[in-house]
Ligand SMILES: NC(=O)C1=CN([C@@H]2O[C@H](COP(=O)(O)OP(=O)(O)OC[C@H]3O[C@@H](n4cnc5c(N)ncnc54)[C@H](O)[C@@H]3O)[C@@H](O)[C@H]2O)C=CC1
């Protein structure tokens with residue numbers, strides 16, 4: 093039997109041994125996030141050593157151009173273009189280059205020689221996560237990626253660990269800071285899309301190619317990662333139905349405001365019934381993952397998420413609804429998530445007990461839009477003449493799409509009504525000389541196919557000049 097003093101001595105010796113241990117850290121990328129990670133590693137070295145149980149020695153920062161001007165002042169001798177050499181001598185690699193290659197090759201090389209990896213690279217994880225997780229597990233190495241989804245917000249670890257004993261049924265959120273910043277500025281200041289995008293780039297929120305942000309691909313990559321973890325399956329970027337914000341116009345935002353709503357880019361991942369068995373039976377379940385601009389009532393909690401902030405709702409069978417909120421992008425906030433992973437990973441290296449990287453335990457089918465119903469908002473420019481409303485309304489009826497509300501605007505005069513008003517009334521209140529009216533319908537839940545068929549037939553009506561927008565609606 094070991095005496096207390098012997099146990100204390102052994103513990104003190106273990107602590108001493110840990111304190112002396114040095115982990116060589118390779119940082120790949122010294123841009124918006126990488127430079128902040130390097131700053132923290134150097135400035136907080138003592139505190140990090142105490143928390144990690146080992147000294148984290150930054151061996152170098154791999155960049156494209158060693159001489160490029162930088163916002164954060166760091167010792168010049170740390171910079172190198174030899175990423176491969178840096179990886180070869182590292183115990184822990186922090187990948188913040190972004191993109192698929194050469195990031196993928198460097199991560200695999202690190203894992204193959206038993207080094208652990210921390211990354212914020214959602215594009216790579218959503219495209220080829222399975223290969224990386226398998227390699228990590230095969231080599232008893234760690235692969236952590238908290239920064240990859242919703243920046244500083246702890247969301248990966250809560251889903252992977254805290255909720256691993258529950259059954260998550262839905263994840264819904266704002267997971268792209270750039271597009272939220274753009275939509276929010278358009279909503280609050282009436283700013284133009286291009287000006288706001290330039291500001292988001294200047295503030296370090298946007299991806300190197302901001303197309304990934306505005307076309308919804310960055311949010312789609314994050315949605316794929318969240319769905320994979322939440323439902324213990326494998327979802328890749330190709331499985332996500334994705335629509336960005338480039339078609340959202342100032343008129344859409346103004347119309348949303350008039351209706352007491354706002355437009356947000358939402359990522360939605362849910363377990364749904366696939367075929368004969370319902371979700372909840374464990375059989376016949378599928379996964380639907382989608383990203384699209386969405387109309388939300390201004391009273392909805394996600395409507396209050398401003399600027400580059402993100403928020404994620406998780407619905408779980410036993411926990412109920414949980415909401416995670418915080419900074420979704422930017423150098424320092426994202427570096428916080430990276431450093432959390434670095435300390436956790438270092439502790440596990442010191443303890444010699446790496447966790448499992450892959451969490452997929454089953455293969456769930458991806459469910460197509462035919463199984464999903466949503467409410468829609470449909471905007472039309474029509475000729476302002478008797479009978480137009482009833483002709484449009486009858487097309488909705490033909491396709492079984494029920495109208496919840498209708499609003500019309502004629503020369504600045506607005507009238508609102510319920511489904512009955514839409515179906516039964518002519519566009520009363522026409523101003524003298526008015527020749528066109530704008531109609532906005534909100535439907536009850538309908539399938540995408542029914543809605544698409546409705547819109548196609550509406551477009552063919554001779555009284556319809558154009559369909560100005562089709563947006564999904566949540567929270568009504
Ligand atoms: N900026 C943000 O708010 C967030 C970024 N991320 C992710 O973090 C990663 C890094 O993002 P940022 O720091 O914003 O990017 P960045 O474009 O500011 O920096 C990239 C860095 O990697 C280096 N690099 C790129 N390709 C290289 C190559 N082939 N060889 C050597 N060096 C190379 C560049 O020289 C630069 O130092 C990306 O995966 C991004 O998606 C994740 C969450 C938030």
Ligand SMILES: N[C@@H](CC=O)C(=O)O
Pocket residue numbers: 240242243267268269270271297298299305310420421422
């Ligand atoms: N470009 C991304 C950065 C964080 O992931 C965003 O805008 O959210």
Ligand code: NA
Pocket residue numbers: 238239240241242243244245246247248429
């Ligand atoms: Na995060």
